[in-house]
Amino acid sequence: MKTKEKKPLPAVPIPNLIGTHGGDPEDNDLREKREKIKEMMKHAWDNYRIYGWGHNELRPIARKGHSTNIFGSSQMGATIVDALDTLYIMGLHDEFRDGQKWIENNLDFSVNSEVSVFEVNIRFIGGLLAAYYLSGEEIFKIKAVQLAEKLLPAFNTPTGIPWAMVNLKSGVGRNWGWASAGSSILAEFGTLHMEFVHLSYLTGNPIYYKKVMHIRKLLQKMDRPNGLYPNYLNPRTGRWGQYHTSVGGLGDSFYEYLLKAWLMSDKTDHEARKMYDDAIEAIEKHLIRKSRGGLTFIGEWKNGHLEKKMGHLACFAGGMFVLGADGSRMDQAGHYLELGAEIARTCHESYDRTALKLGPESFKFDGAVEAVAVRQAEKYYILRPEVIETYWYLWRFTHDPRYREWGWEAALAIEKYCRVTGGFSGVKDVYSSTPTHDDVQQSFFLAETLKYLYLLFSSDDLLPLDHWVFNTEAHPLPVLHLANTTLSRNPAVR
Ligand code: DMJ
Numbered sequence: 001m002k003t004k005e006k007k008p009l010p011a012v013p014i015p016n017l018i019g020t021h022g023g024d025p026e027d028n029d030l031r032e033k034r035e036k037i038k039e040m041m042k043h044a045w046d047n048y049r050i051y052g053w054g055h056n057e058l059r060p061i062a063r064k065g066h067s068t069n070i071f072g073s074s075q076m077g078a079t080i081v082d083a084l085d086t087l088y089i090m091g092l093h094d095e096f097r098d099g100q101k102w103i104e105n106n107l108d109f110s111v112n113s114e115v116s117v118f119e120v121n122i123r124f125i126g127g128l129l130a131a132y133y134l135s136g137e138e139i140f141k142i143k144a145v146q147l148a149e150k151l152l153p154a155f156n157t158p159t160g161i162p163w164a165m166v167n168l169k170s171g172v173g174r175n176w177g178w179a180s181a182g183s184s185i186l187a188e189f190g191t192l193h194m195e196f197v198h199l200s201y202l203t204g205n206p207i208y209y210k211k212v213m214h215i216r217k218l219l220q221k222m223d224r225p226n227g228l229y230p231n232y233l234n235p236r237t238g239r240w241g242q243y244h245t246s247v248g249g250l251g252d253s254f255y256e257y258l259l260k261a262w263l264m265s266d267k268t269d270h271e272a273r274k275m276y277d278d279a280i281e282a283i284e285k286h287l288i289r290k291s292r293g294g295l296t297f298i299g300e301w302k303n304g305h306l307e308k309k310m311g312h313l314a315c316f317a318g319g320m321f322v323l324g325a326d327g328s329r330m331d332q333a334g335h336y337l338e339l340g341a342e343i344a345r346t347c348h349e350s351y352d353r354t355a356l357k358l359g360p361e362s363f364k365f366d367g368a369v370e371a372v373a374v375r376q377a378e379k380y381y382i383l384r385p386e387v388i389e390t391y392w393y394l395w396r397f398t399h400d401p402r403y404r405e406w407g408w409e410a411a412l413a414i415e416k417y418c419r420v421t422g423g424f425s426g427v428k429d430v431y432s433s434t435p436t437h438d439d440v441q442q443s444f445f446l447a448e449t450l451k452y453l454y455l456l457f458s459s460d461d462l463l464p465l466d467h468w469v470f471n472t473e474a475h476p477l478p479v480l481h482l483a484n485t486t487l488s489r490n491p492a493v494r
């Protein structure tokens with residue numbers, strides 16, 4: 001390791017960390033289920049360790065490394081970083097140490113590689129910060145800060161809204177070619193807040209905090225059609241692109257981070273809570289409907305028209321609604337608990353109405369069609385976590401046994417149809433009883449899907465929600481007990 005990398009960061013008071021271990025469930029049946037999830041994690045990790053080590057992801061059938069453009073052109077060990085905290089809470093200590101060693105010796109951000117700012121933030125910075133808080137190992141904090149420094153040039157735009165991609169070496173940024181009118185994406189530039197606040201907290205350097213607060217202030221000043229945030233914003237002009245609003249892809253985690261900014265600030269960041277409440281009110285009014293068959297769904301708003309289609313990604317919102325119930329405007333806690341439960345039921349139906357009992361990427365509500373994918377291109381399942389994530393939040397807040405039952409159904413289906421000798425793979429068509437595999441083991445399967453399943457069969461004292469807030473990649477970050485506006489109570493910032 002270079003000496004530069006050993007530069008110590010200022011000492012800051014570490015929040016009181018509660019519930020980092022254990023969570024042993026109360027009865028045998030639950031213990032067995034939890035053990036099974038741990039075994040699935042071992043299978044995913046061990047095969048990645050053998051066939052994909054250091055690559056970003058694994059091709060479990062070809063048994064070799066895999067990557068996509070979000071990680072750039074270099075081998076950054078995305079699966080290692082994303083999996084660390086899951087290994088930690090499962091007590092897989094040898095595997096955790098193996099991952100740590102790889103990070104110490106190999107994880108290098110001085111590479112000529114163009115990465116997604118959002119993906120690298122949620123998976124790498126989020127993963128490294130969570131590993132740091134859980135284990136106390138300084139190396140994770142140091143690496144998180146080194147990477148964050150490399151992301152900062154992405155904010156050098158006329159508005160301060162960051163580019164979607166940045167070259168880690170040159171600092172040159174640009175946007176996705178497919179995004180409306182050269183725009184940056186709401187769910188990308190709006191999903192930096194949690195990690196950046198923690199970076200300022202841990203380093204004493206306010207720059208990260210300033211960058212994300214600038215984004216917030218700019219958004220607050222803008223007009224919103226029907227109170228809705230469009231998914232596209234041009235970083236050169238500061239104008240919205242296409243009027244498309246969704247709680248699924250392109251919009252999703254922006255809303256999640258407004259709520260979680262408030263929770264992470266020990267409920268002192270009232271500005272974030274207000275933005276969340278306003279946004280959710282408009283979403284309920286314009287995007288949420290009940291189907292003829294009585295299923296509540298979240299559609300997509302496109303240029304004044306509601307498309308009755310819900311993505312797997314939007315299923316996370318069931319969990320978000322229950323997480324935000326306490327503290328809601330005019331004490332509508334009961335309403336949001338109910339809404340979260342209805343979304344969970346709809347998403348469960350989208351799983352139940354398939355041959356594999358795994359949900360499609362996107363499903364429709366159109367006449368007789370309810371919660372079913374229509375286009376072939378929307379029938380795939382790529383090991384995504386959102387439905388299980390919602391089951392887990394519903395379980396924590398209601399203790400209704402149905403959520404554990406539904407989670408177990410999903411775990412069995414993953415085991416039956418996605419498990420292959422060399423790991424776990426997505427499937428191309430959930431309506432076909434003889435699945436074709438896509439041959440990708442996504443890093444979020446280890447970071448999120450298996451973590452939420454493990455937590456679902458653990459007792460609530462493992463990572464309790466009044467002390468931990470999960471980033472959008474399921475990396476737990478502790479609640480910070482400081483005033484949201486100045487960070488002034490952090491001695492390192494004075
Ligand atoms: C994850 O990388 C994150 O949850 C992100 O917010 C969107 N979805 C993927 C997994 O489906």
